[in-house]
Amino acid sequence: MSGQAEGSIRRAGSTALLVELDDLTGVLELQHRLRQEPPAGLLELIPAARTLFVAYDPHVTTGDALTHTLASRVAGLTGKRAADAGDGLGMLDVPVHYDGPDLAAVAEHTGLSTAEVVARHTAPLYTVAFSGFAPGFGYLSGTDPALRLPRRAEPRTGVPAGAVAVAGGFTGIYPRSSPGGWQLLGTTTLPLWDERRDPPALLVPGRSVRLRAVSRP
Structure with a gap:
């Protein structure tokens, strides 16, 4: 990945910056590097598909100083996937x-058997790219290209908690029952959101995830 120009970094309010990058790989690598060596005054990092929101303490640094630091970090990006463990939580195994x-329907659309769909969906090592839609809902990058499908033409009014789905190049797991338009491949009984935990969400940005096919008892 080539370095980004300083113009790709802009202010987002009075105490934050928004870094625009070429792709998700760049976002995750920059996030990882900033976590490993945080600049003075860094408060929070919020990744999205092609942007990284950077909040800072104005009593410690300035927007101009942090912009200069971020531009230097962006210029040094390699385009390689960052092996970040998501706040030190380690890889998450999801049955x-x-x-x-x-x-x-996904098997028919892709020309694969259902067994091949499962095999391709469980093969990658996923990364929680960013969170959104609902508390604890993580967008997992790494989905096999054959399974990068659009959302359903008609969203469901109710998707059960633990539903494992694909849409738009991502894999997602619904942490609680809600409406949704993703293609539902299966379910997990793993509780992804629990307000009594710290952090409450298991799918935090940067965390590595393995999906493991299991049979019902």
Whole structure:
């Protein structure tokens, strides 16, 4: 990945900056590097598909100083995937029952058997790229290109908690029951959101995730 120009860094309010990058790989690498060596005054990092929101303490640094630091860090990006463990939580193993209502339709759409869909979906090492949509909902990057499907034409009014799905190049797991338009491949019984935990979400940005097919008892 080539270095980004300083013009790709702009102010986002009075105490934050928004770094615009070429792709998700750049976002995750920059986030990892800033976590490993945080600049003075850094308060919070919030990644998205092609941007990184950087909040800072104005009593410690200035927007101009941090912009200069960020521009230097961006220029040094390599374009390689960062092996970040998501706040030190380590890799998350997610057992999945692949019996979702859209599994057969996904197989038909991709020209694969249902067994091949499961094999391709469990093969990658995923990374939680960013969070959104609902508390604890993580967008997992690394989905096999054959499974990068659009959302359903008609979203469901109710998707059960633990539903494992694909859409738009990402894999997602619904932390609680909610409406949703992703293609449902299966479910997990792993509780992804628990307000009594610290942090409450298991799918925090930067964390590595493995999906493991299991049979129902």
